[in-house]
Amino acid sequence: MIFPFIWSILTSFMTLSESLQFPPTIFPNSWKLTNxxxxxxxxxxxxxxxxxxxxIIVRVVFSVLFSAMAGYAFARIKIRGMNLLFLIVLLPMMVPSxxxxxxxxLLMSKLGLTNTVTALIIPGIASTFGTFLMRQFFMSVPEEIEEAAILDGCNYGKMFIKVMLPLAKVPMISVAIFTALFAWKDLMWPLIINMSPDKMPLSSGLALLQGQFTTNYPQLMAGSIIATVPMLILYFIFQKQFIQGIASTGSKE
Structure with a gap:
């Protein structure tokens, strides 16, 4: 798993001719930072x-908020047709994105939002996976907690904010982590909706280094390393929360 990263780092210090040699050269003859x-x-x-x-910030904030609200509604509000509505919400998970x-x-074009940062944000502010995850968590919370809150005078809104959200810290972290990762590596949508380099995120911006006929692989690898470093730093800072969030998706609280 780690070999492609090592190969990328070594290639980023090579010259173009060294990166194209056959048989391949593993270590550069001279380590250069010019790339x-x-x-x-x-x-x-x-x-x-x-x-x-x-x-990432806007997607994470809205995705966590909307997922928590929708998940709580699907888990606790009992009205006719709620299961059918939840099935409709899950349909996007059953077909290719x-x-x-x-x-x-077409929607972004009609709204006049093509080639804008806003167009990168809107499709990711709601998460089907996040809604499903939050619903499963809220269904595992004992109803006695809500009954006690109602006896203390809480309505649904107050109970959701002051009682349920503090309990849902771990699944909310999970939704935030997955939303951030999906946004960081999103490639196809930014390439389609935005054409100006100053409106692109890192994923689609790096695609500009891929030439139609030739590609400067050392520079491409250098750009990839630059784009990878911030996520690695965030991972080491929030390693505990990251592992806790990932682990919570496979276990019942």
């Missing part, structure tokens, strides 16, 4: 990081 400086100057990495950060690209693009 990093060249790719940083060739692409607006500052805009890439800003766009990616905005996209590429099916939704055309209607999403």
């Amino acid at each position: 990093y400086t060249d790719v940083w100057n060739a692409l607006p990495f500052g805009s890439f990081f800003i766009n990616t950060g905005i996209m 590429q099916i939704f690209i055309l209607p999403q693009y």
Whole structure:
């Protein structure tokens, strides 16, 4: 698993001729940082990081909020047709995501949002997976807790905010982690909806290094390493929460 990362790092210090040699050269003859400086100057990495950060933060906030609200409603509100409505919500998980690209693009086009950062955010502010995960958690919470809150004078809104959300910390972290990861590596949608480099996130911005006929692989690897470092730093900082969030998706609280 770690070999492709090592190969990328070694290639990022090679010259173009060294990266194309056959048989392949594992270690560069001389370690150069010019690929990093060249790719940083060739692409607006500052805009890439800003766009990616905005996209991730807004997606995570709204996705966690909407997933928690919808999951609680599906788990606790008993009305006729709720199970059918939940099945409809789950339908996007049962078909390839590429099916939704055309209607999403037409919608963004009619709203005049093509080639904007907003167009990167809107399709990801609601999560079917997050709704399902939060519903399963709220269904595992004993109803006696809600009954006690109602006896203390809580309505549904107050009970949701002050009682249920504090209990749902772990699944909310899980939704936030998966939303952030999906947003970070989202490639196809940003390439379709945005054409200006200063409106692209990191994933689609790096695709600009892929040439039609030839590709400067050392610069491509250098750009990939630059894009990977922030996520690795965040992982080491929030390693405990990351592992806890991933583990909670496979166990019942």
